Amino acid sequence: MKRASIVVALVAFAGAGVALAAEAPPSMTHHRCYVCHSDRQALAGPAFADIAAAYRDTPNAAARIADVIRSGAVGGGPWHMPPHPEISTREAQAMARYILSLDPPPRARAVKQTQ
Numbered sequence: 001m002k003r004a005s006i007v008v009a010l011v012a013f014a015g016a017g018v019a020l021a022a023e024a025p026p027s028m029t030h031h032r033c034y035v036c037h038s039d040r041q042a043l044a045g046p047a048f049a050d051i052a053a054a055y056r057d058t059p060n061a062a063a064r065i066a067d068v069i070r071s072g073a074v075g076g077g078p079w080h081m082p083p084h085p086e087i088s089t090r091e092a093q094a095m096a097r098y099i100l101s102l103d104p105p106p107r108a109r110a111v112k113q114t115q
């Protein structure tokens, strides 16, 4: 009986894990972010994982990324990040949290570096 409840707990936990392994918010497809970006590869815009790594040590990274999403960015390259004032701050922050989730947490990085 005890074993059965452990199995149930594990299954529930696995389910939660799937929910936590975030998927890009549908609004990112809707607003065509993936025309210029991909999660892991640089296209016209930088890979979202690289953006996450660049913001790794930035305080309030999600809020700052959300600001960039809404106001756009002009860097050195031939492409610019267009402003998206039509995206609410709340939605932009959800996108930013997803982008930041692509940078592995410190423990996973430590394991990777020792390999």
Ligand code: HEC
Residues within 6 Å of the ligand: 028, 031, 032, 033, 034, 035, 036, 037, 044, 045, 046, 051, 065, 068, 069, 073, 074, 075, 076, 077, 079, 080, 081, 082, 084, 095, 099
């Ligand atoms: C027309 C192409 C294009 C589209 C569409 C686009 N981006 Fe970008 N994005 C770029 C480019 C180019 C950069 C790099 C800007 C630079 O620094 O020159 C960028 C940069 C960024 C950055 C990093 C800014 C920083 O501070 O380093 C984020 C975050 C971002 N984009 C998110 C998004 C999201 C979310 C969407 C959808 C709402 C989106 N982008 C749509 C081209 C695009």
